Amino acid sequence: MRNRKKGNKKTVLTLIGFAVIMLVFLFSVHFASSGNTDRQRQSLEKAIQRDVTYCYATTGRYPKTLDYIELVYGLTYDKELFEVDYEIVGSKIPPKVTITQIEGTK
DSSP states (O other): OOHHHHHHHHHOOOOOHHHHHHOOOOOOHHHHHHHHHHHHHHHHHHHHHHHHHHHHHHSSSSSSSSHHHHHHOOOOOTTEHHHEEOOOTTTTOEEEEEEEETTTTO
16 A cells, blocks of 8 residues: 555656646747747847948938838848838938837737
8 A cells, every 4th residue: 555655646746747847848938939039020120220221321311111121122021920110200310110029929
């Protein structure tokens, strides 16, 4: 009887240990995924700023639209993951760029 209790106790402890390891793994995957999205957003922001600056340096004016940057400078990004608001402020003032993650995406 005593050996049976020890066996049950070991099984329970093994299952609890396995569950804890699985939870740690799932949390790690989730945090790695959200960190990757943050890096993608930062990379997109830098790419847009680089293209806007290059356009101004070579032409003396800022791009009028985000479509122009995509067409002329080859900007690409995941449009299902990010929404980019590109707002012209003035002819000699850099455009206001706001990048937001689309809800429901990770």
